[in-house]
Amino acid sequence: MSKVQTEKTRAAAISIISNSALTGLKLAVGMMMNSVSVLAEAVHSALDLVAALVAYFSVRESGKPADDLHRYGHGKIESLSGMIEALLIFGAAAYIIVEAGGKIAGGNLEIEDLGLGTAVMGGSAVVNYIVSNYLYKVAGKTDSMALEADALHLRTDVYTSAGVLIGLIAIKFSGIKILDPIVAIAVALLIIKAAYDLTGNAVQNILDAKLPDHEENLIRAVLQENSSSIVEFHNLRTRKSGHVRYIDFHMVVARNSSLEESHRMSHVVVEQLKQRLPNSQILVHAEPCRDQCAECEVTCRNTEVSRN
Numbered sequence: 124m125s126k127v128q129t130e131k132t133r134a135a136a137i138s139i140i141s142n143s144a145l146t147g148l149k150l151a152v153g154m155m156m157n158s159v160s161v162l163a164e165a166v167h168s169a170l171d172l173v174a175a176l177v178a179y180f181s182v183r184e185s186g187k188p189a190d191d192l193h194r195y196g197h198g199k200i201e202s203l204s205g206m207i208e209a210l211l212i213f214g215a216a217a218y219i220i221v222e223a224g225g226k227i228a229g230g231n232l233e234i235e236d237l238g239l240g241t242a243v244m245g246g247s248a249v250v251n252y253i254v255s256n257y258l259y260k261v262a263g264k265t266d267s268m269a270l271e272a273d274a275l276h277l278r279t280d281v282y283t284s285a286g287v288l289i290g291l292i293a294i295k296f297s298g299i300k301i302l303d304p305i306v307a308i309a310v311a312l313l314i315i316k317a318a319y320d321l322t323g324n325a326v327q328n329i330l331d332a333k334l335p336d337h338e339e340n341l342i343r344a345v346l347q348e349n350s351s352s353i354v355e356f357h358n359l360r361t362r363k364s365g366h367v368r369y370i371d372f373h374m375v376v377a378r379n380s381s382l383e384e385s386h387r388m389s390h391v392v393v394e395q396l397k398q399r400l401p402n403s404q405i406l407v408h409a410e411p412c413r414d415q416c417a418e419c420e421v422t423c424r425n426t427e428v429s430r431n
Contacts, residue, residue: 127265127366128182134261135179138273141254142172145247152243159226160287161240163219163307164247167283167314170215171276174208178269199364205272205325212276212318219311223304237295244288251277251284266366266402272321279317283310334361334368338400342370345395352376352388354412370396371406378411385409 146168153161181204258274261267290306293299333339339361346356354375362369374392376385389407397403 130261131182131265131267131270132179134258134270135175135182135273138175138254138258138277139172139179141250142168142175142277145250146172148243149247152239156237156240158240158291158303159219159223160290160303160307160310161244163223163310164244164280164284164287166215166219167280167310168247170208170211171273171280173211174273174276177204177207178273180204181269182267199329200269202268202325202329202364204269205321206329208272208276209318209322209325212314212321216311216314216318219307219314223307223311226304227301237291241288241291241295244284244291248281248284248288251280255281268325268366272325275317275321279313283313286310286313331362334363334370338368341399342372342396345399346372346374346392349388349392349395353392358408366402368400368403369406370400370403371408373408373410375412376409380411 146165149161149165149168153159153165181200184200255274255277258270258277262270262274286309287306290302294302334342339359342359342361346353354377356372356374359372360370374389376388380388386409389409393405393407396405
């Protein structure tokens with residue numbers, strides 16, 4: 124297993140451990156308190172645990188090398204895992220809203236042991252903030268969508284735990300117990316927003332959307348920096364699978380450039396692009412200029428100078 128894969132797998136495993144502990148703790152305390160908002164947070168953490176398990180599986184599988192069946196590797200598994208996680212989150216949010224609505228309709232608003240609930244929510248927010256920061260750092264370093272999705276779940280959990288904490292404190296000092304299911308519904312709405320954002324990102328990758336504008340502009344900038352040896356370029360196409368970028372384009376060279384010179388120039392451009400955009404697979408189609416134009420003459424002179 125590569126160093127990148129080892130780091131990604133370790134991060135996913137840490138997320139599984141923290142979510143397992145928090146899910147059990149919130150579930151036990153929520154049942155003791157008869158608090159739908161704390162139970163909603165337990166469901167949220169349970170979904171975070173499932174997301175962490177999916178992330179762990181996907182980062183392990185996505186790192187496998189290309190084979191006869193998957194010629195472009197297994198990177199799409201990370202995008203698929205993001206879709207699965209989003210669907211699970213939507214389901215959890217619906218469950219929370221139904222439970223909170225039932226509690227409001229039934230008038231069962233009694234809550235016990237608010238002090239214990241506030242302690243658990245505060246501790247949960249702190250733990251998830253630390254773990255989500257770590258996951259975001261590893262996701263950024265390894266360009267892992269699965270870990271980014273997992274980090275997003277935990278960061279949402281930070282906000283929702285803080286919201287429940289504030290709600291419990293408000294109930295303690297105001298005595299307005301209906302705040303408990305209202306806060307639970309607010310938690311569910313935040314969860315839905317996170318799931319919606321995650322779905323959009325996953326769908327774009329599955330449908331082979333192009334790389335972000337700033338990355339495509341960087342590709343163009345590298346090619347323009349080599350304009351002394353390249354007549355022009357066209358048919359730029361980009362996409363992403365997992366953490367790997369796929370880039371291909373046509374590079375026009377002077378008509379009298381040798382095959383060896385065209386290959387050398389392609390290699391120079393590819394290496395420069397890989398330095399700017401790591402984890403890239405780049406295909407360059409070199410083709411001669413159709414006419415003996417002024418650009419060709421300039422390029423040929425520059426090529427002769429570089430050879431000498």
